[in-house]
Amino acid sequence: MEVTTRLTWTDEIHLRNLLGNVSLSLLYKSSAHGDRIEDMVQRCSHQGCTVTMIYVNDNIIVAFMLGNYSNLCENSTELNDSLWFSVQKKNGTTEVETLLLNVAPKISDKQLVGRSLQKDIFLIRLYNNTIYLTEMIAKNLKLDFYGFQKYLECEVFRVEGFKDNLHYAKKIMKAGEHRNRLLAEIRAYKPYADLVSEIRILLVGPVGSGKSSFFNSVKSVFHGHVTCQAIVGSDVTSITEQYRIYSVKDGKNGKSLPFMLCDTMGLDETEGVGLCIGDIPHILKGCMPDRYQFNPHKPITPEHSTFITSPSLKDRIHCVAYVLDINSIDNLSSKMLAKFKKVHKEVLSCGIAHVALLTNVSNCSEVLQDNFLNMSRSMTSQSQVTNVNKMLGIPISNILMVGNYASDLELNPVNDILILSALRQMLRAADDFLEDLPLEETGAIVRVLQPHV
CATH class of the missing domain: 3.40.50.300 (P-loop containing nucleotide triphosphate hydrolases)
Structure with a gap:
C-alpha cells in the first residue's frame, strides 16, 4: 500500500520555494513506518539533506538539516546550520515564519535531540508522539505553545536539487523578514x-x-x-x-x-x-x-x-x-x-x-x-x-x-x-x-x- 504524506500541495509549494525550488521525496512517516527512532534512522540514513516535519494541530513545524541521519551518534557535538519553519493557517491564509539555528543534532536515549550552547533546544520522541521546543524557538516561529507538546504525525523527506549550502535559504529567510517589515509599515x-x-x-x-x-x-x-x-x-x-x-x-x-x-x-x-x-x-x-x-x-x-x-x-x-x-x-x-x-x-x-x-x-x-x-x-x-x-x-x-x-x-x-x-x-x-x-x-x-x- 502506498504511503502518502499529510503535507498539502500548497504547503509543499511554499516549502519548495523557500528551499530553492527543490523536490521532496517522502522517506519516513511515523504512523506507517514505526514509532522508534531506529526505524527513522534506518529509512533516512545516507539520504543526504533531509527535512523533518512535525504536524501539531493546524501547524507544521519544519526542520531542514544538512547531513545524514547515520552521523547522529550518541557523542555528536558537531554544529550544523539548520533552517526551521512554521507553517500556520490563520484567517484563511497561510503564514510562514523562519528561523536559522546552529545546532548539534544527535540521537540520545531513544529521541532526536538538538543542542545549542550546551542546552537542549528541541527534541522529538517518536515513541509517544511528543515534541519539545524552547520558548525562544516558539517565539521566533510565532507559535502559541512551547515546552512539551503532542503531535499528530512526524514525516521525513529527502531534499533533492539542493545546492549543498544554505545561502539561498538564508536569503529567502531575510527576504521574508524584510517583507514583514514592509507589510507592517x-x-x-x-x-x-x-x-x-x-x-x-x-x-x-x-x-x-x-x-x-x-x-x-x-x-x-x-x-x-x-x-x-x-x-x-x-x-x-x-x-x-x-x-x-x-x-x-x-x-x-x-x-x-x-x-x-x-x-x-x-x-x-x-x-x-x-x-x-x-x-x-x-x-x-x-x-x-x-x-x-x-x-x-x-x-x-x-x-x-x-x-x-x-x-x-x-x-x-x-x-x-x-x-x-x-x-x-x-x-x-x-x-x-x-x-x-x-x-x-x-x-x-x-x-x-x-x-x-x-x-x-x-x-x-x-x-x-x-x-x-x-x-x-x-x-x-x-x-x-x-x-x-x-x-x-x-x-x-x-x-x-x-x-x-x-x-x-x-x-x-x-x-x-x-x-x-x-x-x-x-x-x-x-x-x-x-x-x-x-x-x-x-x-x-x-x-x-x-x-x-
Whole structure:
C-alpha cells in the first residue's frame, strides 16, 4: 500500500520555494513506518539533506538539516546550520515564519535531540508522539505553545536539487523578514496630515502592460495567497472596460488599508480605441465614478447621470503610476509615446505626484540588492529605466520594477518585496503631493480636523 504524506500541495509549494525550488521525496512517516527512532534512522540514513516535519494541530513545524541521519551518534557535538519553519493557517491564509539555528543534532536515549550552547533546544520522541521546543524557538516561529507538546504525525523527506549550502535559504529567510517589515509599515501608514483617509493611486498604461495584474498582486500579498479579482488577459484590445476604484483589505475579513488603486482602460495607439485621453482630466480631478463604462470615442461629460460635479480632495487622484511592460519599452511606437506625453501633460498641470511602474521583470532576485533595501539597476533593466527617464522625465528613484503574480500559483517573498516597495514609494509620492497643496485647499480641512478649544 502506498504511503502518502499529510503535507498539502500548497504547503509543499511554499516549502519548495523557500528551499530553492527543490523536490521532496517522502522517506519516513511515523504512523506507517514505526514509532522508534531506529526505524527513522534506518529509512533516512545516507539520504543526504533531509527535512523533518512535525504536524501539531493546524501547524507544521519544519526542520531542514544538512547531513545524514547515520552521523547522529550518541557523542555528536558537531554544529550544523539548520533552517526551521512554521507553517500556520490563520484567517484563511497561510503564514510562514523562519528561523536559522546552529545546532548539534544527535540521537540520545531513544529521541532526536538538538543542542545549542550546551542546552537542549528541541527534541522529538517518536515513541509517544511528543515534541519539545524552547520558548525562544516558539517565539521566533510565532507559535502559541512551547515546552512539551503532542503531535499528530512526524514525516521525513529527502531534499533533492539542493545546492549543498544554505545561502539561498538564508536569503529567502531575510527576504521574508524584510517583507514583514514592509507589510507592517504599510499597515501603519497614514496619509499626510490626515488630509484624506485613503490615498488614490491611478494606474495608466498600454493594453496588457499589467495594470489590473498589479492590483491583483497587491491584494494577493495582503491576503497571503494569489487572487484574481480584477479581470486580466492577453487580448490585443483592453480587457478593462470600466473605471474601477479598488480598495484592499488586510486579509479576507480584515479592515480596509489606507489606499485605493484606480484601474483604467488600456491606452491604444489607434485613435478611437482604448482609453479616451479626454477622460484623463476628469479622472484626475475625481469627477469619474466607480464602474463608469468607458467610451473610447468620447469622454465623460458633466451631463452624465453619475458625474461627480463637486469632488472633494478625497475623490481626487493623489498619485499616478505609469505602467509599462519592461520588455516592450524599447518598442513603444511614436503614436503611443505621444499619448503618454498627453497624459503626462495633464498630470503635470494638476501637480499630481507620479511614478513609473515597470512590470514583467523576469528575475526579481536580480533586481534587489542583497540587503533588499534598494533596487540594483542590473544590465537587463538599465537601458529600460534610462529610456523611461528620458521619455517622461521621471526621476530614476521613482522608476519602480515588479514581477506581478500573473501566472504564479504561490507567493514568493522576493516578489512581494518589489510589490510592497513599489506601493510604499507611491504612498510617499502621494504624501509629497498632499504636503505641497496650497493652503487654501488644505486649510479648511485642517481646521475641521483640529479640536475646538
